[in-house]
Amino acid sequence: GISTCLSEGLKSIRKALTGCHYLFDGNSTFGVHHIETMVKADAKVAEVSAASILAKVTRDREMIEAAKEYPEYGFEKHKGYGTKAHMEALARHDRCPLHRKSFRVKVLDEPTLWR
Template identity: 55%
Template sequence: MLCGIDEAGRGPIAGPLVVAGAILNEPIEQLNDSKKLSEKKREELFEKITKTSTYHIVFKSSKDIDSKGISQCLKESILEIMNSIKANEFLMDGNTSFGIDTLQHKIKADATIKEVSAASILAKVSRDRYMCEISKDYPLYNFEKHKGYGTKAHVEKIRKYGRSKEHRFSFRLKELGEEKGGIQKSLF
């Protein structure tokens, strides 16, 4: 039995890292890399996956990322999934096993292995929903639009208002002159 694992939120400048693992207990049609699916299709597939699969989803906050680093957060999340789901094999999308001997990895697995596609969708939808939810608490940043990625509009909001508690302070922004020095303080 294969458990596919994938993440969402490795690169954004705000919000959590979300890692999901999934075992398909019955076939689900139209699974693919979450980035290749429309939001509507991801939501439909998310409901099917959560109703018919064995899965586990892990959130690591921006504070976790700042204190431990993104790689350590990924490793901890993968190990939590491996301890929570009984499977014969674990396969992660990407090019590294993060030093975990029993974890296999494959580039583009999220587009070619159904279990990893399912994990990709679980992670992406969970993270997007979270970002939309917190946008109510941080209306100045429009998280519901860019989901925490470093868009021009998002960077301009940080320039104007500083970072919120949901931002990653360890991620430096060239556009703000941070590559050599200080990070802006949080206003919220």
Template identity: 55%
Template sequence: MTLNLCGIDEAGRGPIAGDLVVAGCILNSHVDGLNDSKKLNEKKREALYEIIIKNSSYHIVKFSAKEIDDNGISICMKKALLEIMKNLTCKEYLFDGNTNFGINNLPTMIKADGKIPEVSAASILAKVTHDRNIINDAKKYPQYQFQKHKGYGTALHVEMIKKYGYCEIHRKSYKLKALNTLVTPTLF
């Protein structure tokens, strides 16, 4: 844990459905068991989420599929990063990945979510928030089985789109080769 460091990470940049979630986190005390959220099972992520919330200052930003379609993923990412930096005052910021989306004073580090505790914590906050949202969406749109694929373009998800068309939480600006010849109605 580094004092005065805000770790930032996202979840949901790649899926074809659901929210983009970006989290910033400043740890106020040490939290055991932190790691890249993708390397932790769901039960461990959920438990750590509650511990992180109690032991940090954090800010979470979400963009809907419609906002992503209307603005583009890069604009949404930049807006989220700037909002986090505005709401979490810190000496240093570190974003997981290799691009800072044009924000000059935002350093990046590839795989920081597995190396730097503050970024690991942000990774967990973002992933748990994303997954909770899409599991909630699965109740509204059960035919898509979002709880199984979390919005990613798996074979099951593509089959459900072929069968039912797109729903409100699908990112229509994301093109899938498997759907190139498909003309489907939207459900909203």
């Protein structure tokens, strides 16, 4: 799941970048030692704010690219957020390979006119 991915990612970062101070937004180290966490770090620490912006811009660009392969989902508009349009697309088309297998929304559990 996502926790395992984050844990493995953090371990890779620690291995590749030795001698650094690691500060992550949130309150979980995902079992990785020598990592500092801070709730709302993106609002309190300029470096974390910058990293958060870069991550969002990168993710948004990736979602715009994904919209070319999966135009029926409207990723270029909602960038994967749980908007009404996204939920309606899921109800019509179910999940695509980009959706996490653990991604659950009520709309997928209810019978609809679109299926």
